[in-house]
Amino acid sequence: MEYEAIIGLEVHTQLLTETKIFCGCSTKFGAEPNSQTCPVCLGMPGVLPVLNKKVVEFAVLLGLATNCQIRRSNRFARKNYFYPDLPKGYQISQFEEPICENGYLEIETEQGKKRIGLIRIHMEEDAGKSVHDESYVEANETLIDLNRCGVPLLEIVSAPDIRSPQEAHAYLTQLRQLVRYLGISDGNMEEGSFRCDANISVRPVGQQKFGTRTELKNMNSFAHVQKALEYEIERQTELLKDGKSVEQQTLLWDAEKNIAQPMRGKEESHDYRYFPEPDLVPVHIDVAWFDKIKQSLPELPQEKFERFLNQYQLPEYDVRLLTENREVADYFEKVAALFDDFKMISNWMLGEIARVLNEQKISINQLPLKPDKLADLLQAIRKKVVSTSAAKKVFDFLLSNDLSVEQAIEKLGLKQISDESEIEQFVERVIAQHPAEVESFKAGKTKVIGFLVGQVMKLSRGKANPQLVNQLLQKKLKA
Amino acid sequence: MQISDIQKAVRQQKTSISRRVEEALKKIEQNSHLNAFTQVFADQARERAQQLEEQLSAGKNPGPLTGVIMAIKDNINIAGQRTTCASKILENFVSPFDATVIQRLREAGAIFIGKTNMDEFAMGSSSENSYFGSVKNPLNPDYVAGGSSGGSAVAVAIGACDAALGSETGGSIRQPASFTGLVGIKPTYGRVSRYGLVAYASSLDQIGVFARTVQDTAAILQIIAGHDEKDSTSAEVEVVDYATTINRDFKELKIGLPKQYFADGLDAEIREGILKITNELAKQGANVEEFDLPLTRYAIATYYIIATAEASSNLARYDGVRYGFRAPEVDDLQEMYASTRSKGFGKEVKRRILLGTYVLSAGYYDAYYKKAMQVRRLIKEELNNAFKKYDVIVTPTTPTTAFKLGEKISDPLTMYLMDIYTVTANLAGICAINLPAGKHSNGLPFGLQAMAPAFREERLFQLGATIERMQS
Numbered sequence: 012m013e014y015e016a017i018i019g020l021e022v023h024t025q026l027l028t029e030t031k032i033f034c035g036c037s038t039k040f041g042a043e044p045n046s047q048t049c050p051v052c053l054g055m056p057g058v059l060p061v062l063n064k065k066v067v068e069f070a071v072l073l074g075l076a077t078n079c080q081i082r083r084s085n086r087f088a089r090k091n092y093f094y095p096d097l098p099k100g101y102q103i104s105q106f107e108e109p110i111c112e113n114g115y116l117e118i119e120t121e122q123g124k125k126r127i128g129l130i131r132i133h134m135e136e137d138a139g140k141s142v143h144d145e146s147y148v149e150a151n152e153t154l155i156d157l158n159r160c161g162v163p164l165l166e167i168v169s170a171p172d173i174r175s176p177q178e179a180h181a182y183l184t185q186l187r188q189l190v191r192y193l194g195i196s197d198g199n200m201e202e203g204s205f206r207c208d209a210n211i212s213v214r215p216v217g218q219q220k221f222g223t224r225t226e227l228k229n230m231n232s233f234a235h236v237q238k239a240l241e242y243e244i245e246r247q248t249e250l251l252k253d254g255k256s257v258e259q260q261t262l263l264w265d266a267e268k269n270i271a272q273p274m275r276g277k278e279e280s281h282d283y284r285y286f287p288e289p290d291l292v293p294v295h296i297d298v299a300w301f302d303k304i305k306q307s308l309p310e311l312p313q314e315k316f317e318r319f320l321n322q323y324q325l326p327e328y329d330v331r332l333l334t335e336n337r338e339v340a341d342y343f344e345k346v347a348a349l350f351d352d353f354k355m356i357s358n359w360m361l362g363e364i365a366r367v368l369n370e371q372k373i374s375i376n377q378l379p380l381k382p383d384k385l386a387d388l389l390q391a392i393r394k395k396v397v398s399t400s401a402a403k404k405v406f407d408f409l410l411s412n413d414l415s416v417e418q419a420i421e422k423l424g425l426k427q428i429s430d431e432s433e434i435e436q437f438v439e440r441v442i443a444q445h446p447a448e449v450e451s452f453k454a455g456k457t458k459v460i461g462f463l464v465g466q467v468m469k470l471s472r473g474k475a476n477p478q479l480v481n482q483l484l485q486k487k488l489k490a
Numbered sequence: 491m492q493i494s495d496i497q498k499a500v501r502q503q504k505t506s507i508s509r510r511v512e513e514a515l516k517k518i519e520q521n522s523h524l525n526a527f528t529q530v531f532a533d534q535a536r537e538r539a540q541q542l543e544e545q546l547s548a549g550k551n552p553g554p555l556t557g558v559i560m561a562i563k564d565n566i567n568i569a570g571q572r573t574t575c576a577s578k579i580l581e582n583f584v585s586p587f588d589a590t591v592i593q594r595l596r597e598a599g600a601i602f603i604g605k606t607n608m609d610e611f612a613m614g615s616s617s618e619n620s621y622f623g624s625v626k627n628p629l630n631p632d633y634v635a636g637g638s639s640g641g642s643a644v645a646v647a648i649g650a651c652d653a654a655l656g657s658e659t660g661g662s663i664r665q666p667a668s669f670t671g672l673v674g675i676k677p678t679y680g681r682v683s684r685y686g687l688v689a690y691a692s693s694l695d696q697i698g699v700f701a702r703t704v705q706d707t708a709a710i711l712q713i714i715a716g717h718d719e720k721d722s723t724s725a726e727v728e729v730v731d732y733a734t735t736i737n738r739d740f741k742e743l744k745i746g747l748p749k750q751y752f753a754d755g756l757d758a759e760i761r762e763g764i765l766k767i768t769n770e771l772a773k774q775g776a777n778v779e780e781f782d783l784p785l786t787r788y789a790i791a792t793y794y795i796i797a798t799a800e801a802s803s804n805l806a807r808y809d810g811v812r813y814g815f816r817a818p819e820v821d822d823l824q825e826m827y828a829s830t831r832s833k834g835f836g837k838e839v840k841r842r843i844l845l846g847t848y849v850l851s852a853g854y855y856d857a858y859y860k861k862a863m864q865v866r867r868l869i870k871e872e873l874n875n876a877f878k879k880y881d882v883i884v885t886p887t888t889p890t891t892a893f894k895l896g897e898k899i900s901d902p903l904t905m906y907l908m909d910i911y912t913v914t915a916n917l918a919g920i921c922a923i924n925l926p927a928g929k930h931s932n933g934l935p936f937g938l939q940a941m942a943p944a945f946r947e948e949r950l951f952q953l954g955a956t957i958e959r960m961q962s
Contacts, residue, residue, distance in 0.1 A: 050586055050587055053812060054807045054812070055585070055586065055587075055813070056567070056573060056575070056580065056583065056585070056688040056689075056807070057565075057566075057567045057573065057585070057587075057589060057685070057686045057687055057688045057689070058685070058686075059684060059685050059720060059721050059722070059723075060722075061719065061720060061721075061722050062722065089803050091802075091803050091806060091850070093806065093809060093827055095809075095811050095823065098807060098811075098812060099806065099807045100803070100805075100806020100807045100809060101803050101806055155811065155812075282851055282852045284802075284803070284847065284850035284851060284852075284855075285850075286799060286800075286803070286850055286855070286859060289691075289692035289693035289723075289800055290689075290692050290722070290723065291722055291723075292722050292723055
């Protein structure tokens with residue numbers, strides 16, 4: 012019998028607001044433990060939350076970008092449970108009335124485009140962190156860092172529409188690209204600003220009813236998600252094949268051992284006792300506010316992809332890569348505004364620039380070479396001021412030297428020689444120095460021209476315009 | 491001395507602020523057996539008095555409450571002082587910040603003389619549920635002072651301060667005011683910022699004032715009322731000037747007397763006392779009329795479901811992790827929670843946390859909490875409809891005068907019924923006041939309760955001033 016997997020994903024994405032969701036503390040990552048806290052996020056007696064409106068705006072943006080219905084009157088709810096990193100003993104979240112509902116994301120699969128439904132997106136606060144592994148923690152103690160406590164989160168719950176680890180990967184990639192495009196989250200899974208839990212069950216192909224599901228947690232990278240899902244699908248399938256049943260439980264992915272292990276029963280059996288948060292009044296998104304948010308919605312990845320195809324007439328492969336990341340696309344467009352050989356820009360961005368970003372592990376915004384300089388450099392190639400190979404040297408030089416393209420070419424002495432009389436002198440010297448090769452050419456072995464061009468280039472220390480060299484050599488040899 | 495007289499006297503240097511502080515401290519000392527205070531700020535109060543005197547002699551105006559001595563219920567934060575909530579679990583908790591009301595009073599020139607005893611976490615109707623022992627009624631120390639703001643009531647009654655702040659969730663100001671013969675107001679929900687008030691039941695809690703006269707009560711509320719950006723449930727509704735509205739003529743007043751508040755269970759003398767006052771008001775031109783508030787009978791049940799549900803969540807933060815009491819000698823996290831909370835909370839607090847946890851539990855939420863919220867809305871509508879006909883609703887504040895210490899403490903249900911006339915105002919979010927209405931033949935005072943629509947506190951003050959004039 013054939014089996015298929017039914018997967019639903021729950022993603023928590025940290026929002027890039029400057030301050031926390033209910034107080035004025037900074038949300039910056041990596042500060043000294045507990046330095047970004049105040050009585051409100053510490054849950055001191057007598058404090059009250061005040062909503063950061065930016066969180067609502069970010070939630071609406073994501074809702075609009077995922078075709079959701081947006082709730083205009085929003086209430087928060089308390090999710091009650093005890094944990095040392097949860098100072099109030101409850102998390103302020105949304106329950107019965109999430110801000111966004113009934114949307115979808117479109118992913119690419121081998122069978123073509125597929126819609127993955129979004130059940131809901133809601134706003135909530137993050138908890139703090141328990142610290143065990145640092146050197147300053149004694150073996151028998153747990154310390155609490157509450158810097159992260161109160162950082163705004165959106166929880167995005169997909170419908171059980173995902174059928175394979177590959178689709179899960181595509182969904183996560185798409186969602187992460189979206190939150191980055193919208194500028195609402197950095198989507199960094201390793202730093203924990205983009206976290207994913209999965210609900211998974213398996214059923215015989217053709218069966219309508221869902222099987223018993225398990226919940227998978229603690230997957231800290233896209234690769235972990237894929238591996239964990241593969242593991243769990245196989246485990247459940249084997250159980251069913253053996254005529255056994257799947258137990259409903261929560262599993263933690265162990266990335267070192269590559270297995271999923273059940274959580275202890277006690278931690279699992281929560282009754283969160285949700286009820287409406289009485290300390291916050293309902294947030295009404297009126298028409299004016301809604302329109303303002305809507306207007307701030309940037310061009311979405313798919314729209315950008317299609318526009319690039321049309322506007323720049325580039326191959327789909329290039330456009331896919333150029334529009335994967337909003338900053339890269341912006342960079343491209345800034346260069347394209349100054350230089351109209353779009354394929355040439357694309358080649359440089361997907362070649363040299365991609366290489367540097369990769370090597371230095373930086374984002375394109377951190378690249379010292381700004382778009383106007385790349386345009387200047389490409390212009391110099393086109394005007395034959397430098398050869399393409401020399402331009403690569405100029406490019407590398409400009410990464411660590413704040414000079415204009417012209418200055419850099421000057422400084423490196425890479426200005427291309429396009430003066431015929433100057434090149435003619437090199438050509439004549441090479442012909443004189445290599446009579447044997449000249450003979451061969453004249454005898455019909457025209458391939459030898461490559462060698463001779465190389466010799467001229469060498470003599471000019473790479474600065475001679477290779478096309479001119481070629482022309483002049485041909486002319487002289489055929490004369 | 492009334493607050494307005496204090497302001498004149500200190501500015502004309504007819505009264506020394508420092509001397510008034512000494513007198514207050516003496517009163518506290520003489521009445522220490524009443525157990526009204528959890529903390530007394532003798533040194534700070536003396537220092538503050540001197541500062542204010544220096545400011546005055548330098549020609550500065552420290553504010554409309556210059557030299558007014560105040561006692562603060564021990565569930566309202568004063569920066570640098572302990573906020574115990576009369577609980578072992580917060581016995582040594584020092585607040586790092588001022589409540590908004592404290593900040594406003596400070597800026598107005600008030601002096602804080604001490605923190606007052608109360609039912610633990612404001613849960614109770616007699617101020618007997620305190621980790622620091624029961625508060626006693628100054629008129630007869632064998633009797634309770636009422637609660638939960640019993641200490642604040644006693645502090646004002648014995649002259650240890652000019653006014654006091656209390657907090658209300660279901661009658662915790664009006665009831666002790668009634669038991670000690672004071673004016674006590676529970677403002678409209680959202681009238682006064684709750685920032686810095688330790689939460690019991692967030693949707694019902696409100697800070698209010700005890701004073702000996704209506705005018706003084708109004709003078710304090712004037713300072714603490716108004717929107718606060720730190721409390722999003724505080725209303726952006728204008729605060730009228732109470733001093734100019736308080737003496738407005740009240741002749742054509744329409745007063746409603748809800749039958750259910752004068753029915754069985756009400757002490758006959760109290761009933762007579764209240765009706766005597768309303769008859770007198772009628773003689774002076776008021777239109778007094780009986781009417782029905784049938785949903786009153788559901789008020790107590792509704793109140794105890796909502797209040798305990800919210801409390802079970804609000805008190806979850808007292809877990810021994812970051813501050814307050816932590817049980818020693820525990821083996822793991824679960825035991826630390828259980829032992830800390832078992833030892834740190836008193837019996838009544840634990841009872842309410844359990845009750846609240848139960849009503850919010852999966853499978854019970856709809857039957858209890860959700861239903862209670864629906865009834866609450868109906869009660870609110872019923873009152874709003876009544877206010878279409880009446881300017882104020884007048885009732886007794888409590889069914890009896892103060893009871894004996896220990897008399898009801900072992901019978902929670904009887905104790906809960908002490909709030910029967912007061913909880914409605916909290917559920918509906920409207921304002922209500924206790925006005926001294928006379929003395930019972932048993933020697934103890936009783937009070938008249940007046941309720942007005944949301945944000946119409948000035949009506950309560952107008953009526954109160956009228957009744958005060960009638961009585962003098």
